[in-house]
Amino acid sequence: xxxxxxxxxxxxxxxxxxxxxxxxxxxxxxxxxxxxxxxxxxxxxxxxxxxxxxxxxxxxxxxxxxxxxxxxxxxxxxxxxxxxxxxxxxxxxxxxxxxxxxxxxxxxxxxxxxxxxxxxxxxxxxxxxxxxxxxxxxxxx
Numbered sequence: 001x002x003x004x005x006x007x008x009x010x011x012x013x014x015x016x017x018x019x020x021x022x023x024x025x026x027x028x029x030x031x032x033x034x035x036x037x038x039x040x041x042x043x044x045x046x047x048x049x050x051x052x053x054x055x056x057x058x059x060x061x062x063x064x065x066x067x068x069x070x071x072x073x074x075x076x077x078x079x080x081x082x083x084x085x086x087x088x089x090x091x092x093x094x095x096x097x098x099x100x101x102x103x104x105x106x107x108x109x110x111x112x113x114x115x116x117x118x119x120x121x122x123x124x125x126x127x128x129x130x131x132x133x134x135x136x137x138x139x140x141x
Contacts, residue, residue, distance in 0.1 A: 001084050008095040019106050027110045034105035038098050046094040
C-alpha cells in the first residue's frame with residue numbers, strides 16, 4: 001500500500017507535465033501550477049479536516065461524514081484497518097484528494113487562470129463526498 005501511495009503521488013507531476021505539453025507556451029506555467037499547488041494546499045486541507053469528513057460517521061442524513069476524533073488526524077493510532085495501518089490509509093486516500101483537482105484542471109486548461117480557491121472548492125465538494133459515500137460506510141461503527 002505504501003508503494004501505491006508513492007506511485008499516486010508521482011502521478012501529480014506527470015500529469016502536470018502532460019497538461020503543460022498540451023497547452024500553448026504562454027499557458028504552460030499556469031496549467032502546471034494547478035497540479036503542483038494542489039499538492040501543497042490539498043495536503044493541508046486533507047490533514048486538517050478531509051479525513052474526518054470522509055471517514056466519519058454519516059451526518060446530515062448520510063450526505064457527509066464527520067468524526068471529531070480524526071480532526072487534524074489526532075484520533076489515528078497504530079490500528080489496522082482491513083489489513084492496512086490507518087496512517088497509510090489516510091496517506092493513500094489523501095493522494096487521491098490531491099490528484100482530483102489536478103485531473104479536473106485539465107478541463108480548465110487555457111480557459112481559466114490559476115486560482116487556489118477553486119482547488120479548495122473542487123476537493124471539498126468532490127473528493128470528500130465521494131469518499132464518504134464510497135468508503136465511509138465501510139469504516140463507520
